[in-house]
Amino acid sequence: MAKPPKKAGKKTEKKGAAKRAQAAAPRPAVPPPLPGPDGAILDRLWATVLSRRGADPELSHSARLLARGTAKVAQKFGEEAVEAVIEATRGNRSALIGESADVLYHLMVVWVDAGIRPEEVWAELERREAMSGIDEKASRARPLTLSAVARRLPPRGRSTKLW
Numbered sequence: 001m002a003k004p005p006k007k008a009g010k011k012t013e014k015k016g017a018a019k020r021a022q023a024a025a026p027r028p029a030v031p032p033p034l035p036g037p038d039g040a041i042l043d044r045l046w047a048t049v050l051s052r053r054g055a056d057p058e059l060s061h062s063a064r065l066l067a068r069g070t071a072k073v074a075q076k077f078g079e080e081a082v083e084a085v086i087e088a089t090r091g092n093r094s095a096l097i098g099e100s101a102d103v104l105y106h107l108m109v110v111w112v113d114a115g116i117r118p119e120e121v122w123a124e125l126e127r128r129e130a131m132s133g134i135d136e137k138a139s140r141a142r143p144l145t146l147s148a149v150a151r152r153l154p155p156r157g158r159s160t161k162l163w
């Protein structure tokens, strides 16, 4: 005999109501863009970095960085990201703008090194525009977190295979 459909629990009902309220809530107004350069500068920056691949490392910082290999390129990006994190935490607005520019430049170097075109990332961002960040997160396969690993650990003194 077919099982009757499961009744939604209180928790699920609450979640559903919160989702409906969120969908119905007016979105905050997006401020109009400021005059000056816009995000298209990233496309140009990527094209410049791409054009430097294989160029003279004495003349181009991008060429020098790319010649040092993927690990160095990724490491520099990570360092710049950490510097941006530090300035964000300090609440240092002007330093954060400078660090953000460093992060974006080094991200362009990462993309060139990895053979990624900006349009591929823009397409991914556009795909995500249609859904909320909460829904997007729920649609992802959940990576194993440290706390999930800890829950699988056997009690002290007992050795059991984890996987």
Ligand SMILES: N=c1c2ncn([C@@H]3O[C@H](COP(=O)(O)OP(=O)(O)OP(=O)(O)O)[C@@H](O)[C@H]3O)c2ncn1[C@@H]1O[C@H](COP(=O)(O)O)[C@@H](O)[C@H]1O
Pocket (backbone or CB within 6 Å): 045, 048, 049, 052, 059, 060, 061, 062, 063, 101, 102, 105
């Ligand atoms: N936006 C940038 C940009 N931002 C930061 N940087 C460089 O990134 C470097 C970061 O300095 P670090 O001391 O952290 O790194 P490092 O000198 O490699 O030191 P190590 O950690 O390797 O020892 C500096 O030399 C900065 O000049 C940049 N270099 C280039 N660009 C852009 O890339 C274009 C092409 O530059 P070239 O490749 O140099 O022609 C330029 O016209 C700019 O538009």
